[in-house]
Amino acid sequence: MFEIRVHGLGGQGAVTLVNWVAQAGYAVDEHVQAFPFFGAERRGAPVKAFVRIDDNPINLRSQVYRPDLLVIMSSDLTGMAIADGLTPDGKVLLNAGPELAERLAARFSREMLYLDATGIALELGLEFDGMPMVNLPLLGAMTRLSGAAPLDVVLGIVREVAGRRGNVEAYESAVRQGWEGIQVVEAGMSAPVSEGATDYDLSRSGVTPIEP
Amino acid sequence: MRVLESGNHLIALAANVAGVEVVPAYPITPQTQVIEMIADLIAEGKMDAEYIPVESEHSACAALVSASLTGVRAFSATSAHGLAYMHEMLHYAAGIRVPVVMVNVNRALGPGWNIWCDHQDSISQRDTGWLQVYVASHQEAVDTVIQAYRITEDHRVLMPLMLNMDAFVLSHTYMDADVPGREEVEAYLPPYRPLWKLDPRLPMTHGSVVYPVDFSETRQSMQIGQDNARQVVYEAADEFMRAFGRRHGDMVDGYKLEDAEHLIVAMGSLAAESRVAVDEMRAAGRAVGLLRVRFFRPFPIDELRSLCSGRSGLMVIDRDFSYGMEGALFSEVKAALYGHADVPSTNLIVGLGGRDVTYEQIREAADRAFRGEADEVTWGDSHITKAHEITREMLAEFDKLLSP
Numbered sequence: 001m002f003e004i005r006v007h008g009l010g011g012q013g014a015v016t017l018v019n020w021v022a023q024a025g026y027a028v029d030e031h032v033q034a035f036p037f038f039g040a041e042r043r044g045a046p047v048k049a050f051v052r053i054d055d056n057p058i059n060l061r062s063q064v065y066r067p068d069l070l071v072i073m074s075s076d077l078t079g080m081a082i083a084d085g086l087t088p089d090g091k092v093l094l095n096a097g098p099e100l101a102e103r104l105a106a107r108f109s110r111e112m113l114y115l116d117a118t119g120i121a122l123e124l125g126l127e128f129d130g131m132p133m134v135n136l137p138l139l140g141a142m143t144r145l146s147g148a149a150p151l152d153v154v155l156g157i158v159r160e161v162a163g164r165r166g167n168v169e170a171y172e173s174a175v176r177q178g179w180e181g182i183q184v185v186e187a188g189m190s191a192p193v194s195e196g197a198t199d200y201d202l203s204r205s206g207v208t209p210i211e212p
Numbered sequence: 213m214r215v216l217e218s219g220n221h222l223i224a225l226a227a228n229v230a231g232v233e234v235v236p237a238y239p240i241t242p243q244t245q246v247i248e249m250i251a252d253l254i255a256e257g258k259m260d261a262e263y264i265p266v267e268s269e270h271s272a273c274a275a276l277v278s279a280s281l282t283g284v285r286a287f288s289a290t291s292a293h294g295l296a297y298m299h300e301m302l303h304y305a306a307g308i309r310v311p312v313v314m315v316n317v318n319r320a321l322g323p324g325w326n327i328w329c330d331h332q333d334s335i336s337q338r339d340t341g342w343l344q345v346y347v348a349s350h351q352e353a354v355d356t357v358i359q360a361y362r363i364t365e366d367h368r369v370l371m372p373l374m375l376n377m378d379a380f381v382l383s384h385t386y387m388d389a390d391v392p393g394r395e396e397v398e399a400y401l402p403p404y405r406p407l408w409k410l411d412p413r414l415p416m417t418h419g420s421v422v423y424p425v426d427f428s429e430t431r432q433s434m435q436i437g438q439d440n441a442r443q444v445v446y447e448a449a450d451e452f453m454r455a456f457g458r459r460h461g462d463m464v465d466g467y468k469l470e471d472a473e474h475l476i477v478a479m480g481s482l483a484a485e486s487r488v489a490v491d492e493m494r495a496a497g498r499a500v501g502l503l504r505v506r507f508f509r510p511f512p513i514d515e516l517r518s519l520c521s522g523r524s525g526l527m528v529i530d531r532d533f534s535y536g537m538e539g540a541l542f543s544e545v546k547a548a549l550y551g552h553a554d555v556p557s558t559n560l561i562v563g564l565g566g567r568d569v570t571y572e573q574i575r576e577a578a579d580r581a582f583r584g585e586a587d588e589v590t591w592g593d594s595h596i597t598k599a600h601e602i603t604r605e606m607l608a609e610f611d612k613l614l615s616p
Contacts, residue, residue, distance in 0.1 A: 019386055026216040026388050035385035038327070059488050061381045061481040062570040 001054040005064045007081040008073035011043040013135035018049040024149035025053040105185045124170040140178025219382035220245035226357035228259045229397045233284040236264035236275030242379040243291040243317040269294035273301035280310035283409030292319035292333045305372045306341025308419045311364040312372045319379040320565040328566020329379035331532040335540045343373040344509040346479040350387040352460040362448040368440040378481040400455045438510045463512035465504040472501030474582040478529040488571035513548045521553035527581040531563045562592040
């Protein structure tokens with residue numbers, strides 16, 4: 001069984017993302033399960049979502065506490081996401097550029113995979129309700145890392161949605177860039193940043209910071 | 213057709229292939245997706261049914277009963293406070309003997325306000341006369357909607373059926389399942405043929421005053437319907453197996469029971485999670501099995517007596533609580549066994565209000581219980597701390613406020 005936990009912010013498309021990953025696995029005859037944890041359903045609130053993929057029917061109904069792959073859609077959530085648990089050799093995939101990924105790899109003293117999903121989505125002009133569609137590049141990266149399905153199957157999943165919105169090329173490009181663009185940064189590449197530094201430029205993501 | 217869908221959407225698809233003709237319903241989280249999809253299917257011309265958007269759950273159940281009395285197959289869905297609001301009409305549906313099916317997406321009752329899963333809502337309707345079944349998987353949800361009409365419409369039964377499905381864990385989780393085609397289903401479940409119906413060509417009144425001289429008879433006849441359902445549940449499961457090649461148990465569903473010394477007893481999705489706990493305990497050389505109570509009404513009295521007899525111990529998991537007593541399933545299991553099978557039993561209360569329950573928790577609790585170290589009733593995941601208490605400072609503030 002391959003288990004994935006996704007941490008994102010409400011509005012980033014985490015729930016759609018896990019459903020797409022499950023659809024990809026399902027398309028190649030795997031048994032799949034995808035579900036969110038529904039907390040406060042509002043934009044900007046932390047959201048968790050889960051995927052299980054297995055050759056056999058799945059009996060587990062609980063949340064995923066030791067994922068093989070931990071996906072962090074917004075780097076603000078890195079500490080919370082890692083604290084929620086991971087397998088010892090589990091992979092962490094960050095939505096971040098190289099500098100931020102290096103800082104976080106140093107701060108959390110662990111190897112991290114990263115992908116600038118926000119950058120890819122913005123470059124392709126892919127926004128939904130004013131938010132960059134980071135879930136498209138992440139879908140490519142997650143299906144590759146989980147071995148859920150080959151790239152052509154994954155592209156087939158988004159083609160239908162993209163067709164309805166008349167944006168097939170951009171969607172496919174985003175997924176392909178995610179599939180091909182996974183980078184790795186080893187633990188301890190640079191000095192830890194000071195506590196309280198802002199890792200993520202919220203204005204760029206379109207997320208309105210929540211008042212304390 | 214195999215599909216990847218949420219439990220709620222699978223229920224809607226199953227209601228369609230089951231040939232449902234009238235759907236009165238009122239939306240409530242976490243049931244809303246069921247009736248949204250049914251409304252969509254009807255609007256798109258993919259479902260030949262009448263959708264009645266009512267103004268409350270009380271009216272939803274009233275319309276459900278009325279539709280059925282005109283001789284059509286009627287369906288509804290609700291949850292938690294919606295089900296509670298129907299309470300009076302639930303008695304009505306059972307008392308007037310309509311063969312309707314309603315899905316209840318199991319959700320906690322507030323306050324404290326909570327949209328997540330537990331079984332308090334349906335357990336609170338235990339004595340309304342409805343048949344109650346609890347499903348543990350997406351496939352079972354689909355197949356049980358289809359079987360439900362076979363059971364409730366059987367002229368030996370004619371009692372309404374409540375299909376209980378855990379909120380979010382099943383309702384909002386996407387999993388793969390097979391939804392059989394309408395024609396395939398029709399061979400198993402022919403169109404509804406009522407025993408009688410309300411019809412202006414032959415005017416009559418049904419459900420009016422019954423004097424004390426006849427009342428007990430109406431009540432005993434309801435119990436005869438419930439008792440008859442035991443046999444019909446088996447027939448429906450057997451014939452479904454022959455038609456579709458799938459069986460999810462009947463009154464109960466056993467897992468690794470054969471040589472088991474100890475049994476976990478559970479309902480709903482916690483029983484699916486418990487399978488993984490049983491697998492782990494078996495791998496560690498422990499003779500543990502799982503008895504999933506599928507039908508809570510009628511209660512599987514004979515099955516429990518024969519399957520629990522001779523075991524060294526039971527751990528009954530409740531996702532509900534009967535205040536002032538213990539978990540409701542625990543009470544019922546003991547009542548069924550009393551005088552027939554003397555098995556030491558303990559009760560684990562977990563998963564209230566959507567608290568996540570893992571197989572590790574179940575395994576650890578079962579290990580303790582089967583070593584004889586558990587209390588009679590254990591609140592397995594409740595940890596009351598100072599943070600849950602009203603502070604002295606806050607009470608002092610109130611004292612000032614309330615003093616003249």
